[in-house]
Amino acid sequence: MLNYDIDVSDVDYGLALSDLAAEGDLLDALVSAEDDWTRPTPAVGWTIAHQIAHLAAADANVLIAVRTPDAFGAVSKQAEAGGSRYADDIAAAAAAQPRAALLEQWRSGRSELVAALRAMPRDSEFPWFGSAVTPALMAPLRLMETWAHGQDVFDTVGVAHPATTRLRTVALLGVKGVGLSFAAAQLTPPTRQFRVELTGPDGQVWTSGARDADQRVRGSARDFCLRVTHRRPLSRTDLTATGQDAKTWLEIARVFL
Structure with missing residues (x-):
């Protein structure tokens, strides 16, 4: 493992x-x-x-x-x-x-x-x-796993899963998991830094990485969390990527083994 x-x-x-x-x-x-x-x-x-x-x-x-x-x-x-x-x-x-x-x-x-x-x-x-x-x-x-499996149940009963600032920790795991994502896909992790800009449920933008990074990911924190926990395909999110490494990351992103 x-x-x-x-x-x-x-x-x-x-x-x-x-x-x-x-x-x-x-x-x-x-x-x-x-x-x-x-x-x-x-x-x-x-x-x-x-x-x-x-x-x-x-x-x-x-x-x-x-x-x-x-x-x-x-x-x-x-x-x-x-x-x-x-x-x-x-x-x-x-x-x-x-x-x-x-x-x-x-x-x-x-x-x-x-x-x-x-x-x-x-x-x-x-x-x-x-x-x-x-x-x-x-x-x-x-927290991540409780949220992710909870999302499955919310989807099942047809109730909206309330978006809270608890997403910040889940999103942070996703951002920190770049190396894990590439390793799990048996790909060489990129050496260039990523800039991630996620809009939280309160409208605040959560950022990570250098402002001038050429590999960039933007979107809602909720959709980012849904993607990195494999609860939504990339096509069903509002996430955008600039740079090939960033695009690849969103395709293979994960926060679990």
């Missing part, structure tokens, strides 16, 4: 944890009001129950890695043995539970996760799939 190589030193760790809790609560309110968790979501073969089960399982794995690092080796071996079916099989098994039991499992797990990460030094390391990570990276990653 590829290693994460994302510098999150400039991420507001406390805010990321608070945003993680808030995004979970937002999705909780949506699924609690939805009686039919068997409805299919945009992820092929996954129902609403699968989406919640996946989030609950990932939170549980983080808790194992944080609380009992030596025991995480068994989780990693299970993932290796499961290969590309690992996430599907884990989600399917948990989704078979009664709705109430799965909901409670997810609620308690995500609450414990935020508390566990908050109690740790942000730069301490614990094992993860293919690499060691820190709470400073895990908090944004869990």
Whole structure:
């Protein structure tokens, strides 16, 4: 597996944890009001129950890695043995539970996760799939995944996913993940700097990179987050790219392995 190589030193760790809790609560309110968790979501073969089960399982794995690092080796071996079916099989098994039991499992797990990460030094390391990570990276990653899988559920029930400033952390992961994106596509990462200009939900423009960079990406923060989490094809976003490297990046952009 590829290693994460994302510098999150400039991420507001406390805010990321608070945003993680808030995004979970937002999705909780949506699924609690939805009686039919068997409805299919945009992820092929996954129902609403699968989406919640996946989030609950990932939170549980983080808790194992944080609380009992030596025991995480068994989780990693299970993932290796499961290969590309690992996430599907884990989600399917948990989704078979009664709705109430799965909901409670997810609620308690995500609450414990935020508390566990908050109690740790942000730069301490614990094992993860293919690499060691820190709470400073895990908090944004869990926020990103909660938001992305939540988007699948919002799309399923036909409710608009509220755009909030929590998108800033997700977008920052996307910007920081240029090298990861090219490596995952087995392409040589570009050496030239990118200029990224994203319009947040409050109208503020979030920028990264030198003003005079010749590789540029512009658009809404929401569409950028939808793209880097693979929730929308590039053609269904308002994103524009200037420069071949920037165009390639938007085509292969990702924030997960």
